[in-house]
Amino acid sequence: MAEEDAPEVELSGEQKKEIAKWFLLHSPGGEIQYVAKDVRSVLDDDGAYGEAASEAFPAYNKAQMICLDMPRGMGEVLITSFGELEENQFLDPRTAQVGIVDHVKQVCTDARPATDEELPSPYIEEFRCALDAEVLKYVGEAYPKGVCSVYSTKGKDVEGPGSDFELAVVIQAARNSPQNFCTGSWRSVWNIEFKDDIQILELRGKMQVGAHYFEEGNVQLDTKHECKDSTIFQSPEDCAISIASIIRHHETEYLGSLEASYTNLPDNTFKVTIYFPRIYGESFQLLAPFSPGITRCSSVLQEISPKNLELKSEITIR
Amino acid sequence: MEAALGLMRRMPPKHTETALSALLSLLPRHSSDLLSQVDQPLQVLCDIDGGKEFILCEYNRDADSYRSPWSSKYHPPLEDGTQPSPELRKLEIEANEIFAIYRDQYYEGGISSVYMWEDDNEGFVACFLIKKDGSKTAHGRRGYLEEGAWDAIHVIEVGPEEDGTAHYCLTSTVMLSLTTDDESSGTFSLSGSIRRQMNMDLSVAEGHLCNMGRMIEEMESKMRNSLDQVYFGKTKEMVCTLRPPAEITQMRMPES
Known part of the structure; x- marks a missing residue:
């Protein structure tokens, strides 16, 4: 590799900033503060770091859909692109509050009531609010530490029947246990198109699961799944019930498929990559070529013992 | 650092x-x-003499060339590239032959390479490498995985011989990555590496190769268990903490 011999060229501030941003944006869920500390130290350039942080944190917070406590016990606000009013202002539709956010510190410093212009029309709010209640119930049952929010994403000012509109459901659950060297996150986003003319609701769901285990190593799980479904346009309450049950159905099914992957993969993986001595039990140890007497030459292996011949034939058959 | x-x-x-x-x-x-100190996925080159593939790593690199364990030649050619002593080279050749059998038995295919070099304190260091591609496109016999790779790196520092025994320090890294992708369950990717260390003082009566081989064998077996636990155990545990499986939720449903 050329790096070692290359003359030491000092990187420009711009290059350093881009590198720092890359590291920050690739932090596993819940670990950006640890990454930030290390990046700052390897960068050794607080100016470049500051710029990188101010660009990377907002993007990371929104991608991870982090959840922040609003001050004065006003509940929580999810940092998502759906709720973004300004770079540091995020709407919580349930409480109609806007959280003022410090992205780099990942805290909500203040909150204010949302203005009428920032909130959906009463007609849309009826659908949104009914769905929020149903999703909240589902999340409370399915996720021990889940957070959810329902946003009006299109046609929030529609006053009554006759126009299309769109809602988005966001579900997030994160775990962070540095003492056990692991973190994990579940994120799902559901877009629901209310098609007034054909009286149909179309749902698009995207689920992502990540896990990181870093004791004596670095192992990461990264899964992604997208799906579609539809149902009929009904009253706000009935829409809410069918949407929540569709979400429940798909997420439960997805969890089932993850579990199936876990059941099938270890076998497949180790079969594909290596032999599991499981097949031969402990006796395989004795047959390994490093044992005394059979270490010297490959052709000796076949003469060494009948057991080895058995093994050889088993290998060929398989 | x-x-x-x-x-x-x-x-x-x-x-x-x-x-x-x-x-x-x-x-x-x-x-x-x-x-x-940072292990990277292993790369492979083809020996110009025998046409046999060998594995590239920090330990067979000199400038921008890599030494093949089969011909001991550098690729691309390098004059005055570092070579092990004739005695160590002999051991290296032998280790490569034996390790190829070991690899074939345990891995059913794959590529292996062993490199040795003298260190500063009268001992030597040996690096045993295995690379196995388990993806659908690979030549492996069972391609269940969209993408699947197993890279194992074992570095053994062997101390000078004293009273018929030598100190062996083995540092092993296994990098395993696997991805499945299908319509019904989307993409599922697990990747990473784990690293373990083992120290032993062993009699050299049977030769260094036996000792090193047994240590690697024991280590690989331990690491397979760890991989099983970490890859498929710990990450599954995390998923189930985030969203417990259906049976548990259903049990709670009547109350709600």
Whole structure:
């Protein structure tokens, strides 16, 4: 590799900033503060770091859909692109509050009531609010530490029947246990198109699961799944019930498929990559070529013992 | 340096190479430390003499060339490239032959290479490498996985012989990545590496190769268990903590 011999060229501030941003944006869920500390130290350039942080944190917070406590016990606000009013202002539709956010510190410093212009029309709010209640119930049952929010994403000012509109459901659950060297996150986003003319609701769901285990190593799980479904346009309450049950159905099914992957993969993986001595039990140890007497030459292996011949034939058959 | 290694522990394993090259450009003075302490996915070249494939790593590199364990020639050719002593080269040839059998028995295919070099304190170091591609496109006999790779790196430092025994320090890294992709369950990717160390004082009566081989064999068996636990145990545990399986939720449903 050329790096070692290359003359030491000092990187420009711009290059350093881009590198720092890359590291920050690739932090596993819940670990950006640890990454930030290390990046700052390897960068050794607080100016470049500051710029990188101010660009990377907002993007990371929104991608991870982090959840922040609003001050004065006003509940929580999810940092998502759906709720973004300004770079540091995020709407919580349930409480109609806007959280003022410090992205780099990942805290909500203040909150204010949302203005009428920032909130959906009463007609849309009826659908949104009914769905929020149903999703909240589902999340409370399915996720021990889940957070959810329902946003009006299109046609929030529609006053009554006759126009299309769109809602988005966001579900997030994160775990962070540095003492056990692991973190994990579940994120799902559901877009629901209310098609007034054909009286149909179309749902698009995207689920992502990540896990990181870093004791004596670095192992990461990264899964992604997208799906579609539809149902009929009904009253706000009935829409809410069918949407929540569709979400429940798909997420439960997805969890089932993850579990199936876990059941099938270890076998497949180790079969594909290596032999599991499981097949031969402990006796395989004795047959390994490093044992005394059979270490010297490959052709000796076949003469060494009948057991080895058995093994050889088993290998060929398989 | 500590911060750099901290970052490598957190970056997604599939981006190891990008992360490492970023660190190398930020910390050129630490390049040799970084290259020896951060394990990267193994690359392969073909020996010009025998046509046999060999594995590239930090330990068979000199400048921009890599020494093949089969012909001991550098690829691309390099005059005055570092060579082990004739005695050590003899052991290296033998180790490569035996390790190829070991690899064939345990891995049913794959590529292996062993490199040895003298170290500063009268002992020597040996590096045993195995690479196995288990993806659908690979020549492996069972391609269930969209993508699947197993890279094992075992570095053994062998101390000088004293009263018929020698000290062996084995540091092993296994990098395993697997991805499945299908319509019904989307993409599922598990990747990463684990590293373990083992120290032993052993009699050299049966020769260094026997001792090293048995240590590697024991280590690989331990690491398979660890991989099973970490890859398929710990990450599944995390998923089930985030969203417990249906049976548990259904049990709770009547109350709600």
